[in-house]
Structure formats: structure tokens, C-alpha cells
């Protein structure tokens with residue numbers, strides 16, 4: 001059998017893809033240490049500090065849940081705990097990940113009403129609020145990773161509440177890189193993951209409840225049909241085993257420590273200033289590509305901070321040139337922009353001016369050749 005030493009894999013490019021990002025050296029160092037026990041005084045304190053930091057970043061008074069798995073696991077948890085089979089939800093089809101939210105809701109036997117959204121356009125808050133009348137909930141992404149569009153979650157939350165529904169946000173491509181303030185914005189549930197805007201390694205999902213989400217979880221007629229994803233089970237462990245083992249399953253301690261190391265960096269900079277610098281970096285990237293003749297998929301004012309998507313005629317040639325001549329990996333398109341776009345991810349160690357400039361240089365060559 002092959003012996004895979006990750007330091008010696010052949011020709012691994014530097015990543016500027018739409019997630020995950022590369023780890024900062026100090027977080028990588030944390031990840032590479034010995035496994036520790038996922039219980040006991042030391043671990044309980046680490047877990048507590050991590051949950052507190054995430055609650056602070058998300059502006060959520062209700063302590064967020066951190067679950068081993070990817071972001072999608074927590075989308076499953078959100079839908080499975082806030083809704084019950086047969087309830088109606090309105091889901092914004094903003095692109096690949098919006099349409100995946102529809103699939104998640106369908107898998108939970110909800111009645112799904114599609115709210116179509118044109119690629120590049122923001123969700124119309126008033127219109128989705130009107131569509132939500134009579135529905136139990138509304139689900140949207142904050143940033144649609146396929147189009148690089150940031151959607152107006154605060155306005156949507158207000159419109160959804162006026163309609164009497166709860167609002168669930170997929171913040172996997174936004175949290176850490178955009179302001180997403182659960183309590184202040186009136187979001188009932190937001191989900192994110194360790195490996196995108198939080199700059200951590202892949203492996204953890206995060207779910208935070210606002211007051212409306214908490215009410216739903218408490219008011220269910222029956223427990224969710226999943227053991228692992230039942231939030232009341234996670235609550236029970238927090239309360240009854242809190243001083244020793246505050247979660248029902250084994251935690252990937254290294255991954256959590258590495259994520260804590262990266263979110264500490266964000267917290268120390270201050271979330272607003274951190275988001276401001278990601279926004280400036282995204283602007284440098286977007287404007288640089290516009291100067292080369294590309295057109296932004298996102299309409300002006302709605303371009304996201306962690307992923308820049310541009311219309312492109314020959315995306316595979318651009319990707320190939322960057323890979324071959326610069327050892328840089330960016331992303332191509334996802335539906336509905338597959339084969340029609342390029343995307344640059346601004347996450348983790350490579351989210352710097354210098355790296356963006358290297359991408360711009362490479363893209364300029366690719367379109368000249």
C-alpha cells in the first residue's frame with residue numbers, strides 16, 4: 001500500500017478555491033498535536049471557550065452547538081429540529097446551495113415551496129415575506145457560493161417574521177467573512193462550518209439558535225427522528241454531563257483546537273474589522289478581474305467577501321493555466337453557472353493581497369494566451 005505523507009504529495013497547488021481554505025501555520029501546528037481526551041476538566045474548559053467564542057462571533061446568546069461533521073450535517077439538524085414532517089417551508093433557490101436547501105427540506109418530508117431567484121440578484125425580502133404567509137419557515141443561504149452573492153438576511157428576517165414564520169440561514173459561506181448577528185438581526189437559526197469563513201480545518205458543523213428557533217425546538221410535538229442530530233439530546237449532555245463530557249459523541253479534539261486557534265485570531269482582530277478587511281480583499285479581487293474585462297456575477301453591492309464569482313467563457317482554460325503555470329487552484333462554476341464562471345475563494349492562509357495579485361497575474365496571462 002502507498003504511504004501518504006501529506007507533506008510530500010506531488011505538486012499540491014496553493015488553494016484559492018471556494019472552500020476550504022488553507023490553514024494558517026499556527027493552526028496547522030495545533031492540528032498536528034497528539035489527540036487528547038474529549039472529556040475531563042481540560043477538555044470541558046476548551047469546549048466551553050470555543051462555544052463562548054462562537055456565540056460572540058455570531059451574536060447569539062443561546063450557546064451554539066458544535067457537531068463533528070460538515071456544515072451540511074448541521075443543516076440537517078436545523079431542518080430536523082425546527083420543523084416537523086408535513087409543514088410548509090419556502091426555500092430561496094439562489095443556485096447550487098439554495099437548491100440543496102430544498103433537497104434537505106424535502107428529505108425531511110417538508111412541503112417545499114420554491115422561491116426562484118435569478119443568478120446574481122439578491123433575494124427580494126418583501127417578496128419572500130409575502131410568499132411565507134401561511135408557511136412554518138423560510139430557508140435561504142446568506143452567501144450563495146455558486147454565484148458569490150450576499151443576500152440581505154436582516155431584511156429577510158424582518159419580512160419572514162411579519163409573515164409569522166421562522167428564518168433559517170445557511171451561513172456556511174458567510175460566517176467569519178460577513179456580519180451575521182443572530183440576535184440583533186432576528187435570525188432564528190444559522191448554520192456554519194469550520195472550514196470556510198472561520199478559517200479552520202474541515203470537520204465541524206456549527207448551529208446557533210435565535211429566540212424564535214429556541215421556541216420551535218422547545219415546542220415540538222415529538223422528538224426529531226435522528227438520535228445524533230436531536231438538539232434536546234445535546235442540551236441534555238450539556239446540562240447533565242456539562243462538567244465532564246458536555247456532548248453526546250466523541251469530539252475531534254484536534255480539529256476543534258485548530259478551529260479555536262483560528263477563531264481566536266478573528267476575535268482578537270474584532271469581527272467588524274476582520275469582515276472589513278475581507279471585504280477590501282474581495283473588492284481588490286473583483287475589481288482586478290473587472291479591469292481584465294470580466295463581469296461580476298453578483299450585482300453591484302451584493303458581491304460576497306469570501307467568494308468572488310465572475311462570468312467566464314473559457315473557465316477550464318483559466319483554471320488549467322493557473323494550475324500549470326502558477327500552482328494555484330481556483331474554482332470553476334457550479335450550477336447554474338457551471339462552465340460559465342470562475343470563482344476565487346478568499347479564506348484561510350491564502351486570503352492575502354499578495355495571493356490575490358498572483359491570481360490576477362495568472363488570469364491576465366491565461367486570457368492573453
Ligand SMILES: *Cc1c(COP(=O)(O)O)cnc(C)c1O
Nearest residue numbers: 070071072097141145172173193
Ligand atoms: C460549502 C457550503 C455548503 C456545504 O458545506 P459542507 O461543510 O461541505 O457540508 C453548504 N452551503 C454553502 C452555502 C456552502 O458554501
